[in-house]
Amino acid sequence: MVEKLCTHYGEKICEYEGDTYYAFPEVEKLSHNGVEAELRNLGFGYRAKFIQKSAAQIVEWGGVAWFNSLQDMKYKDAKVELMKLHGIGPKVADCICLMSLNHLEALPVDTHVYQIAAQNYLPHLRGKKNVTEKMYTEIGDHFRSLYGDLAGWAHTVLFCADLKKFQQTDADNEIGKPKKKRKKL
Structure with a gap:
């Protein structure tokens, strides 16, 4: 894309x-x-x-100057501002904060990060079907308590270390399943 x-x-x-x-x-x-x-x-x-x-x-709102101003804000304030944009939720806002705005404590939580957190750090979250807003916040806060201002990059290292395992799990889950045909709009 x-x-x-x-x-x-x-x-x-x-x-x-x-x-x-x-x-x-x-x-x-x-x-x-x-x-x-x-x-x-x-x-x-x-x-x-x-x-x-x-x-x-x-x-x-001011173009690139507005966007660049988010770097000077505190992480949580920048995230709130980003979430005012059409279609931007917590995860995408955290991705932007971490990867584009130098807010290294931002922690995007997706299904894989949830699995890492539940398996290794927060066992009471195991078995949940969806990541709720409360769980999202808990996972981010927990990583920040462990890794401080570099929690976002610590999460990235943990994610990359487990990536091969996730890819294998995803592939195993697809074995024997009939392929779904996508409808073209």
């Missing part, structure tokens, strides 16, 4: 060994009304609306 965004909306950077490379698009290019339909045609599905509307909000 990132490659499609860059190819269709980014500026050409260079050609190298027969491949053309594009920059990530300026937020303004993603904010126009027709972008949602174009993104749907490119296979972005439900994300198309979120991308276009969030880009429009960012432009309205």
